[in-house]
Amino acid sequence: MVDITLPESLRDVEQVRSVRTPAQLDYEFTAGDATTRFLTGITQKRIIGQQAPGGRVYVPPRGADPELGQPTPTDVEVAQVGTVTSFCVVNLQFYGSVMEIPYVSALILLDGADLSIMHLIQEVPADQVRIGMRVEAVWRDDADIEPTLESIKHFRPNGEPDDTDVRIPGEGHGTGLGSWIGGVAPTEAVIRNPRTGVGGTTEGDEA
Numbered sequence: 001m002v003d004i005t006l007p008e009s010l011r012d013v014e015q016v017r018s019v020r021t022p023a024q025l026d027y028e029f030t031a032g033d034a035t036t037r038f039l040t041g042i043t044q045k046r047i048i049g050q051q052a053p054g055g056r057v058y059v060p061p062r063g064a065d066p067e068l069g070q071p072t073p074t075d076v077e078v079a080q081v082g083t084v085t086s087f088c089v090v091n092l093q094f095y096g097s098v099m100e101i102p103y104v105s106a107l108i109l110l111d112g113a114d115l116s117i118m119h120l121i122q123e124v125p126a127d128q129v130r131i132g133m134r135v136e137a138v139w140r141d142d143a144d145i146e147p148t149l150e151s152i153k154h155f156r157p158n159g160e161p162d163d164t165d166v167r168i169p170g171e172g173h174g175t176g177l178g179s180w181i182g183g184v185a186p187t188e189a190v191i192r193n194p195r196t197g198v199g200g201t202t203e204g205d206e207a
Helices: 033-043
Strands: 047-051 074-078 081-090 103-110 117-121 134-139 152-157
Touching: 033 047
Parallel strands: 117 152
Antiparallel strands: 047 074, 081 103, 081 134, 103 117, 134 152
């Protein structure tokens, strides 16, 4: 360590070992055409995505297909029910949080969409949330609806059977993490769809 020689006037002053520097970031967001239509739909308790030329539906829409770079001009209303494709149980409080821990933040693939949204899962114990769980949107009261995804208070289990072919958007096959038929997840590198029998290989198949 390099020796530092302090001026005479500072030699008896206590050294600074840490500094707290509170920071605040204020910003304004200007919604483009696609986001405006999406948020307008939210005020009507509708979830609006946009369809790309290749057929994929993006929610929330951004006006263009991120893979093809082509406009997505076709509005598509998707369902308010979907499937949990991934989730995180939050056990640590952070600054500004008002949520009671533990709580669950999840990626939810809405029926009719090809891109998961992130939202809260509630009305179920955190340790019972699972990949493949079917959930539905719970909205604020009409008087409290605003053009924000927070107008959906959370998602909750809707009582439907788990999706046995959970699919992460962009993947052509199931993840093997849902409630698979027979309760056993496939171990193949390429997974056969247990519902349709398409793809992959199974033991005993001919080469």
